[in-house]
Amino acid sequence: MMIIERSNELGKIKEINKWILIYGRRKTGKTFLIKNFVKYDEYFFIKTNRNILTKDSNSISYETFIEVLRLSLDSNKTVVVDEFQRLPTDFFDFLHFMEIHGKLILITSTLFLTKKLINSNSPLLGLFAEIPIGLISLEDTLKALSVFNYSKKERLETAILLREPIAIDFFDENKGPREIIAEIVLMSMKSIPALIGEIFFEEQRVLSAIYEGILRGIAIGKINSGELTNYLFSKKLLQKDDPSVIQQYLTNLISFGILKKIEIFNKKRFVYKLTSPLLRIYYYADEKYNLSERRVTEKELAPIVDELIPRIVEDSIRETFAEKYGLRESVVEAKDYDIDCCLLKFKKPQIAMEVKWKTLDKTNIVKSEETLNKIDAPRKILFVQDKTKIKSHLELFDVNDLMGLRRLHKLKTKKGEMKTKKEK
Numbered sequence: 423m424m425i426i427e428r429s430n431e432l433g434k435i436k437e438i439n440k441w442i443l444i445y446g447r448r449k450t451g452k453t454f455l456i457k458n459f460v461k462y463d464e465y466f467f468i469k470t471n472r473n474i475l476t477k478d479s480n481s482i483s484y485e486t487f488i489e490v491l492r493l494s495l496d497s498n499k500t501v502v503v504d505e506f507q508r509l510p511t512d513f514f515d516f517l518h519f520m521e522i523h524g525k526l527i528l529i530t531s532t533l534f535l536t537k538k539l540i541n542s543n544s545p546l547l548g549l550f551a552e553i554p555i556g557l558i559s560l561e562d563t564l565k566a567l568s569v570f571n572y573s574k575k576e577r578l579e580t581a582i583l584l585r586e587p588i589a590i591d592f593f594d595e596n597k598g599p600r601e602i603i604a605e606i607v608l609m610s611m612k613s614i615p616a617l618i619g620e621i622f623f624e625e626q627r628v629l630s631a632i633y634e635g636i637l638r639g640i641a642i643g644k645i646n647s648g649e650l651t652n653y654l655f656s657k658k659l660l661q662k663d664d665p666s667v668i669q670q671y672l673t674n675l676i677s678f679g680i681l682k683k684i685e686i687f688n689k690k691r692f693v694y695k696l697t698s699p700l701l702r703i704y705y706y707a708d709e710k711y712n713l714s715e716r717r718v719t720e721k722e723l724a725p726i727v728d729e730l731i732p733r734i735v736e737d738s739i740r741e742t743f744a745e746k747y748g749l750r751e752s753v754v755e756a757k758d759y760d761i762d763c764c765l766l767k768f769k770k771p772q773i774a775m776e777v778k779w780k781t782l783d784k785t786n787i788v789k790s791e792e793t794l795n796k797i798d799a800p801r802k803i804l805f806v807q808d809k810t811k812i813k814s815h816l817e818l819f820d821v822n823d824l825m826g827l828r829r830l831h832k833l834k835t836k837k838g839e840m841k842t843k844k845e846k
Contacts, residue, residue: 425458425566428455428559431553440549441525442525442551445532445555447618448617448618450555452529452555460500460527462477462502464476464499464500467504467505468505491526499524499525505529506530507532556697560742560824564578579598580593588610592606601720608718608720614700615634615705615714632654637675642710645694646691647665647669680697681694681695681696682741684752684753685752685753687752703730735777736777736779740762740777742824749766751765759796762777771797773803775794779806779807787804787813791814802816803819804816809823
């Protein structure tokens with residue numbers, strides 16, 4: 423099985439010297455990351471029936487667990503408690519009154535408890551450094567794929583797919599990424615929606631229906647709060663068509679890494695995106711073609727994947743450029759044009775970029791040039807499948823430049839330089 427080391431999250435976990443709260447939805451690799459890359463002295467897994475398992479898979483009582491935990495931390499050891507939210511509530515009282523020693527790593531997949539622990543009224547506030555675990559970074563998946571002989575197009579699409587840890591088990595270098603995506607969706611009809619099932623386990627079931635409704639709405643293109651509210655109201659999930667009603671739901675989904683909020687440049691409005699490619703494809707297919715209620719063939723699913731992949735690539739590239747240059751993501755919506763990516767420093771555009779993931783002719787290139795020239799940004803970039811086949815006065819980027827982008831960013835950070843070699 424392919425193993426992808428998550429350099430960013432791993433670095434934070436190892437460097438932080440205080441207690442750590444690791445959270446994120448199911449199957450984002452939280453447990454795998456800790457068990458395989460972090461040195462610990464004791465590991466406890468809490469089962470749904472509250473049985474406590476040690477690192478040797480022995481079952482122990484709650485009283486024994488508390489005593490081992492106390493002694494280990496007093497000896498400055500590292501202790502991991504996985505799915506700790508299943509423990510009795512007096513566990514939190516125990517932590518509150520305990521002196522801070524050692525390194526305690528708590529792992530959870532439940533949003534309810536995460537919010538409770540970091541709430542301003544929580545007695546545990548400030549005791550833990552919070553590390554959310556979402557999708558694997560594109561940088562890490564590209565690095566893992568560097569040993570395979572892929573075309574530029576296949577390498578990037580496969581890297582984006584592998585950001586979802588559940589996809590790693592399906593990886594086959596002899597299959598194309600779109601074929602693998604279709605296979606995952608067809609073989610995981612129940613498990614894909616279950617990826618978010620336990621997040622809201624402690625909350626009322628009616629809330630879970632609203633949360634899932636939001637994900638379905640965004641998947642089919644209801645990407646602003648007004649459209650989402652109207653969609654949920656039409657499904658009778660809301661009692662009134664009022665965007666303010668769903669703001670807290672959106673905030674919760676964003677805080678847990680399931681949604682991303684992106685501003686619209688020069689407007690006091692936002693759009694929302696699903697971060698997971700698999701959730702996006704599954705919910706879109708289910709809403710459009712009733713995927714979960716009937717047998718669907720790979721042939722039927724293929725055009726859905728082909729339709730969504732360019733949009734997923736666009737979102738991944740915008741996110742990657744924003745992270746590497748330390749800029750804020752936005753999109754441009756105007757009367758006569760849209761721009762996929764406008765990266766901001768404060769309120770000023772620094773990079774305007776079009777991501778084109780289909781075959782381009784001269785007309786398409788000229789149109790992209792004209793569109794990007796409407797934004798006053800120092801850098802104007804066209805991201806394509808293979809830049810060696812394109813001629814344009816815009817900066818051209820393809821997948822080969824993404825690792826270079828990382829090195830360039832580190833150089834800029836160390837020396838305080840604000841210009842790339844090209845710009846000089």
